Amino acid sequence: MFPKDFLFGASMAGFQVEMGYGKDDVDPNTDWFVWVREPENLFTGTVSGHLPEYGVGYWKNYANLHQLAVDFGMNCLRVNVEWSRIFPKPTFDVPVHVVSENGIREVKIDKTSLEKLDEIANKSAVEHYREIFKDMKSRGLRLILNLAHFTLPIWIHDPMAVHRGIPTEKTGWVNEKTVVEFAKFAAYVAWKFDDLVDMYTTMNEPNVVSQMGYIMTRGGFPPSYFSPEMYLKSLFNQAQAHARAYDAIKFLTEKPVGIIYASSIYETLNGDKEIEENAMYMMNYMFLDSIINGSLLFQDRPDMREKVDFLGVNYYTRTVIERIEPMNFGQIALNWKILEGYGYACPPGGFSKDFRPVSDFGWETYPEGLLKLLRAFYERYKLPLMVTENGVADCRDWLRPYHLVGHLYAVEKAIEDGIDVRGYLHWSIVDNYEWARGYTMRFGLAETDYETKQLTPRPSMYIFREIVKEGTTARFHNYLKSPYEIWRM
Numbered sequence: 189m190f191p192k193d194f195l196f197g198a199s200m201a202g203f204q205v206e207m208g209y210g211k212d213d214v215d216p217n218t219d220w221f222v223w224v225r226e227p228e229n230l231f232t233g234t235v236s237g238h239l240p241e242y243g244v245g246y247w248k249n250y251a252n253l254h255q256l257a258v259d260f261g262m263n264c265l266r267v268n269v270e271w272s273r274i275f276p277k278p279t280f281d282v283p284v285h286v287v288s289e290n291g292i293r294e295v296k297i298d299k300t301s302l303e304k305l306d307e308i309a310n311k312s313a314v315e316h317y318r319e320i321f322k323d324m325k326s327r328g329l330r331l332i333l334n335l336a337h338f339t340l341p342i343w344i345h346d347p348m349a350v351h352r353g354i355p356t357e358k359t360g361w362v363n364e365k366t367v368v369e370f371a372k373f374a375a376y377v378a379w380k381f382d383d384l385v386d387m388y389t390t391m392n393e394p395n396v397v398s399q400m401g402y403i404m405t406r407g408g409f410p411p412s413y414f415s416p417e418m419y420l421k422s423l424f425n426q427a428q429a430h431a432r433a434y435d436a437i438k439f440l441t442e443k444p445v446g447i448i449y450a451s452s453i454y455e456t457l458n459g460d461k462e463i464e465e466n467a468m469y470m471m472n473y474m475f476l477d478s479i480i481n482g483s484l485l486f487q488d489r490p491d492m493r494e495k496v497d498f499l500g501v502n503y504y505t506r507t508v509i510e511r512i513e514p515m516n517f518g519q520i521a522l523n524w525k526i527l528e529g530y531g532y533a534c535p536p537g538g539f540s541k542d543f544r545p546v547s548d549f550g551w552e553t554y555p556e557g558l559l560k561l562l563r564a565f566y567e568r569y570k571l572p573l574m575v576t577e578n579g580v581a582d583c584r585d586w587l588r589p590y591h592l593v594g595h596l597y598a599v600e601k602a603i604e605d606g607i608d609v610r611g612y613l614h615w616s617i618v619d620n621y622e623w624a625r626g627y628t629m630r631f632g633l634a635e636t637d638y639e640t641k642q643l644t645p646r647p648s649m650y651i652f653r654e655i656v657k658e659g660t661t662a663r664f665h666n667y668l669k670s671p672y673e674i675w676r677m
C-alpha cells in the first residue's frame with residue numbers, strides 16, 4: 189500500500205510546455221531557444237527542426253492542465269520558473285556579499301539586494317507565474333517549485349560560441365560567476381513565490397547538463413563541445429550553485445529544499461561488483477556526496493554539507509556496463525564502458541538483449557532497477573526520497589500500462605521495505621517538447637494535439653487514476669506478467 193499522504197503527480201519543465209502560440213507566450217532569451225533554431229544544428233541534424241513555441245501552450249492553458257491532473261487523481265505537480273523570464277537581462281550589477289576563496293563559500297543576499305533585483309526583474313512574468321501557481325493551489329494541487337531545468341539565460345550561456353571554441357565569458361555553468369547569479373535568482377524566487385510553494389528543488393539533472401553538454405556530445409545538447417575539464421567544472425559549479433541556492437532559499441523560508449538527479453542503476457552481466465561500485469560512485473554518488481557530506485571530489489567543503497532535505501530521483505532505466513582497459517581523459521580515468529542492447533542503448537520499439545520491451549526512445553523497461561536504486565540511495569543517505577521523473581516514450585500507449593504498473597509496484601515494494609519514499613511524479617502528464625528530439629517523443633499520460641492544444645487521456649491515465657484511488661497496484665499485477673513479462677524479482 190501507498191501511505192495516505194503519498195504525493196501522486198507529474199513533472200514538467202517550463203521550456204518544454206509553456207510556449208504554444210508563437211507570440212506573446214514566447215521566451216526567446218535562453219540558450220536552448222537559440223540552439224534549436226541555429227542553422228548549423230539544423231543542417232547537421234543535431235536538432236529536430238521542431239520549435240518549442242508551437243508546443244503545449246501551458247503559459248495560457250494552465251487551468252486545463254491543472255484540472256486534468258485533478259480529474260485523474262494527482263495531488264502534486266513539479267514545474268520550474270524560467271530564469272530567463274524572471275531576469276531577461278543580466279543581474280551581475282546587483283551587489284551581494286560573496287566569500288570566495290577556493291570556491292564560492294557564501295553568497296549573502298539581503299533586503300537591499302532583493303529590492304535591486306526587483307527593479308530589473310520582469311514583473312509581468314512574476315505576476316503570470318503567480319497566477320499559474322494560484323490556480324494550481326486553488327484546485328488542491330501541491331506545488332514543487334524547481335528553479336533550473338536545462339535552460340540558461342543567454343546572458344549566462346552563448347552555446348554556439350562555446351560549441352565553436354570562440355572565447356566568451358558566457359560559458360554557462362563552466363563560469364564560476366554563474367554560481368553567484370543563480371543564488372541571486374534563487375533568493376528572488378523564494379522572496380516572490382514562497383507563499384504558494386510547498387517544496388523547492390534547485391535544479392533538474394545537473395549531471396545530464398554536464399554529461400550531454402561536454403561528454404556525450406552527439407546527443408544534441410548545448411554546447412556539444414567535448415571537454416572532460418569543462419564537464420567536471422560545470423558539474424561542480426552546479427554543486428556549488430545548489431549549495432548557495434539552498435542557503436539563499438533557507439534564509440527566507442523553512443520549506444524543504446531538494447535537488448533532482450538523473451539516476452540510473454549500473455549493472456554488469458557477470459556480477460563484477462568492483463566495476464558496478466566504481467560506476468555508481470562516478471555517476472551518482474560523487475555529485476550527491478558533495479552536497480550531502482560536503483566532500484567535493486577530494487577536498488572537504490563543510491560549506492556544502494547537508495544541503496539536501498530530500499532527494500528527487502529521476503529514473504527511466506538501467507545502464508549495463510562492462511570492464512575495459514582504463515581510458516584516461518585528464519582527471520577522469522574510466523575503466524568501464526556502456527553495453528549496447530540494454531538500458532538507454534536499445535532498438536527503439538523493439539526488445540532489449542534481456543528480452544524486455546523497449547520504448548520509442550530506445551530505453552529498456554527495467555522496473556526492478558528503480559527498486560534497487562531507491563534501496564541504494566536510501567542506504568547511503570538516509571534522506572527522504574521522491575521519484576521526480578519516471579515514464580516512457582510510447583506514442584501508442586501499448587507499453588505504458590505495463591511500464592506504469594511495474595514502476596509504481598517498485599515504489600510500493602520500496603515503501604514496504606521501509607524506504608522513505610514521499611511521492612511519485614510521472615514524466616509526464618502530457619506530451620511535450622523533448623529537447624533535441626522536438627515533438628517526436630510522446631511521454632504523456634494524456635496525448636497533446638499540438639494544433640488544437642486538446643489534451644486527451646490515454647488508457648494508462650485511467651490505470652494511474654485507479655491505482656491512486658485504491659492506494660495500491662495490487663489489482664493490476666497481471667500487467668507485470670503478460671504479455672511483456674517485465675517483472676522477474
Ligand SMILES: OC[C@@H]1[C@@H](O)[C@H](O)[C@@H](O)c2[nH]c(CCc3ccccc3)c[n+]21
Binds near residue numbers: 204577623
Ligand atoms: O527524456 C524525457 C525526460 C525529459 O523530457 C526531461 O526534461 C528530463 O528531465 C529527463 N531526464 C531523463 C533521463 C536522463 C536523460 C536526459 C536526457 C536525455 C537522455 C536521458 C529523461 N528526461
